[in-house]
Amino acid sequence: MLVTRSRQEPALAAGLPARIPAILEGPGFVLDQRPTEQIGFDGEPGLPVLASFASxxxxxxDLADLRLKREQSLAVAARLPVTRESARNPWASLSAEQRLQALQALIEAELPR
Incomplete structure (x- = not known):
């Protein structure tokens, strides 16, 4: 199995608003500080979007003849909670371990078996 980065538009990842001005490539995070009209985790609009993604x-x-047997591209994302208190800097509200866990959980849930 060979896993490589893939470039995708944010609209292809169901967990993200289509208007995020970024191209997704590989595993990572996206942070959009602009207020959003989408309802946040606290039930109110206007919070930034912080999400883990894997593209x-x-x-x-087949290692015997080096032929491609099957191929699939994935673009998935999961929004992470942003509270009113952390809205000025949502990235800082997550520890390095929490960031790693968010990426691992997303990839493990979506990787084809």
Missing amino acids: IRVALV
Whole structure:
């Protein structure tokens, strides 16, 4: 199995608003500080969007003849909670371990078996 980065538009990842001005590539995070009209986790609009994402291509290669058996691109995202208190800097409200756990959980949930 070969896993590589894949470039995708944010609209292809169901967990993200389409208007985020970024291209997704590989695993990572996106932070949009502009107020959003979408309802936040606290039930109110106007909070920034913080999300983990994975935009990857998975290829199954037969090692005997190096032929591609199957290939699939994934673009997935999961919004992370942003509270009113952390809205000025949502990134700082997560520890390095929490960031890593968010990415691992997203990839493990979406990677084809």
